[in-house]
Amino acid sequence: xxxxxxxxxxAAHGFSVTMVGILTVFLGLFGLxxxxxxxxxxxxxxxxxxQFYSKLNSxxxxxxxxxxxxxxxxxxxxxxxxxxxxxxxxxxxxFIGNEFTLSQLLELAIKxxxxxxxxxxKILKDKGVIISKGKGRFYWVx
Amino acid sequence: xxxxxxYMATTGxxxxxxxxxxxxxxxxxxxxxxxxxxxxxLLLIPIGFGVLVGNVPHIAGxxxxxxxxxxxxxxxxxxxxxxxxxxxxxxxxxxxxxxxTMLARPLLMLLGAAAQMGIFLTFLGALYIGFLPPEAAxxxxxxxxxxxxxxxxxxxxxxxxxxxxxxxxxxYMALVPVIQPPIMKLLTTKxxxxxxxxxxxxxxxxxxxxxxxxxxxxxxxxxxxSLPLFSMLFLGNLLxxxxxxxRLAQTARTALIDSVTIILGFTxxxxxxxxxxxxxxxxxxxMLGAFSFAVATASGVLFAKFLNLFVKHKIxxxxxxxxxxxxxxSARVVQMVARExxxxxxxxxxxxxxxxxxxxxxxxxxxxxxxxxxTP
Numbered sequence: 374x375x376x377x378x379x380x381x382x383x384a385a386h387g388f389s390v391t392m393v394g395i396l397t398v399f400l401g402l403f404g405l406x407x408x409x410x411x412x413x414x415x416x417x418x419x420x421x422x423x424q425f426y427s428k429l430n431s432x433x434x435x436x437x438x439x440x441x442x443x444x445x446x447x448x449x450x451x452x453x454x455x456x457x458x459x460x461x462x463x464x465x466x467x468f469i470g471n472e473f474t475l476s477q478l479l480e481l482a483i484k485x486x487x488x489x490x491x492x493x494x495k496i497l498k499d500k501g502v503i504i505s506k507g508k509g510r511f512y513w514v515x
Numbered sequence: 516x517x518x519x520x521x522y523m524a525t526t527g528x529x530x531x532x533x534x535x536x537x538x539x540x541x542x543x544x545x546x547x548x549x550x551x552x553x554x555x556x557l558l559l560i561p562i563g564f565g566v567l568v569g570n571v572p573h574i575a576g577x578x579x580x581x582x583x584x585x586x587x588x589x590x591x592x593x594x595x596x597x598x599x600x601x602x603x604x605x606x607x608x609x610x611x612x613x614x615x616t617m618l619a620r621p622l623l624m625l626l627g628a629a630a631q632m633g634i635f636l637t638f639l640g641a642l643y644i645g646f647l648p649p650e651a652a653x654x655x656x657x658x659x660x661x662x663x664x665x666x667x668x669x670x671x672x673x674x675x676x677x678x679x680x681x682x683x684x685x686x687y688m689a690l691v692p693v694i695q696p697p698i699m700k701l702l703t704t705k706x707x708x709x710x711x712x713x714x715x716x717x718x719x720x721x722x723x724x725x726x727x728x729x730x731x732x733x734x735x736x737x738x739x740x741s742l743p744l745f746s747m748l749f750l751g752n753l754l755x756x757x758x759x760x761x762r763l764a765q766t767a768r769t770a771l772i773d774s775v776t777i778i779l780g781f782t783x784x785x786x787x788x789x790x791x792x793x794x795x796x797x798x799x800x801x802m803l804g805a806f807s808f809a810v811a812t813a814s815g816v817l818f819a820k821f822l823n824l825f826v827k828h829k830i831x832x833x834x835x836x837x838x839x840x841x842x843x844x845s846a847r848v849v850q851m852v853a854r855e856x857x858x859x860x861x862x863x864x865x866x867x868x869x870x871x872x873x874x875x876x877x878x879x880x881x882x883x884x885x886x887x888x889x890t891p
Binding site for chain 2: 413
């Protein structure tokens with residue numbers, strides 16, 4: 374004969390099954406509730422990811438310490454005088470255009486009365502700040 | 516003359532007794548409720564007719580009933596006994612269900628969880644009365660108000676109770692408009708019934724497409740035993756929402772679910788042979804089923820009131836009653852009761868959220884009960 378009453382419930386672990394059952398149902402639907410509450414935000418973020426990346430980039434650029442001129446990192450170990458001359462040369466090179474010859478650079482330096490030593494130009498070439506494109510033409514590293 | 520008399524003795528007229536007669540009356544009542552009252556006609560008419568078929572008296576050995584090996588009905592009933600039809604019905608349900616209201620306000624899903632209390636309290640009640648644990652679990656699931664889930668779990672745990680449990684589940688689902696309103700009114704004040712809920716947000720297609728995948732993974736990882744039901748439910752929904760498989764979704768929500776519903780209803784009805792059905796156990800099952808529905812409704816309503824203590828945008832507690840997963844009948848009942856108080860208050864959309872989450876909740880509950888009943 375089957376058990377009845379509380380004995381039957383205890384024998385079948387009825388109370389623990391009930392507790393686990395109710396908890397699992399709540400946990401399942403609560404988990405879905407949490408995920409679904411945030412899902413539309415994630416989808417919105419995904420849909421506007423280009424905006425998100427540009428915002429992120431602008432924030433990261435802000436955080437980055439800006440170099441005084443391109444290639445400055447390559448001259449970090451050089452004396453300050455060389456760095457200063459390189460900065461001035463960059464301004465001149467930019468004035469000429471994307472590509473330039475060394476004679477163009479030196480002529481412009483003389484014209485603008487900027488004192489440039491030939492050793493600085495050699496350093497810029499050696500360190501890869503100005504890169505040869507052949508036929509005597511150079512460009513400034515980015 | 517001898518042959519005539521011998522044949523006459525084997526006809527239904529000669530073999531009928533009060534039990535068969537009563538069951539035929541039950542079948543006619545179910546058909547009447549479906550046809551005249553429009554209570555779940557898609558289910559009650561095949562079931563009611565199945566009850567008539569199952570209770571045509573016949574002599575033993577002619578192999579015509581669902582219980583006779585080799586009979587046509589036995590093969591059709593195979594899908595019930597092996598739990599094949601319920602997942603197919605879930606596929607159709609998934610393909611026709613729009614989860615947007617639930618996605619728009621996921622908090623309402625918790626009402627679908629609260630309403631599953633009826634399942635577990637009825638499980639305790641059935642144990643208390645003296646049912647064996649697998650039988651008690653099968654009876655408890657009636658409170659989920661989810662016919663396919665009830666049949667699925669009962670087929671696995673207590674196949675000998677399939678008849679009374681499925682008839683009880685579908686009858687009470689059909690009687691949702693009668694059972695729920697008094698409980699809803701009893702547990703709420705007029706002021707609460709008048710609460711208007713804020714408009715749900717528009718849910719983008721991408722969100723609706725991702726949901727079945729996330730929903731499936733999360734629920735089945737938590738309750739792996741519910742995999743047959745959830746896999747079909749969420750596959751059906753993915754077919755619908757992906758937009759790439761409209762033809763399959765269309766078949767799942769029309770031809771497939773309709774065919775399976777006819778066979779399921781008919782064979783479940785035919786399994787209610789008087790000798791198997793008219794027992795004291797069936798009476799208890801019907802009583803416990805009613806209790807289960809009442810507790811589920813009350814739990815949903817009371818939990819909605821509880822949530823109102825914490826939320827900024829108040830919830831009309833009536834929608835808690837839709838946590839029982841009789842989709843969409845209990846949501847319609849919520850709308851009906853709300854409109855009795857205020858004709859311009861439309862709660863149907865809001866009630867659909869706990870309603871469809873109730874389907875998920877009852878399937879999780881079935882998975883948990885199945886797990887406990889098959890593991891030592």
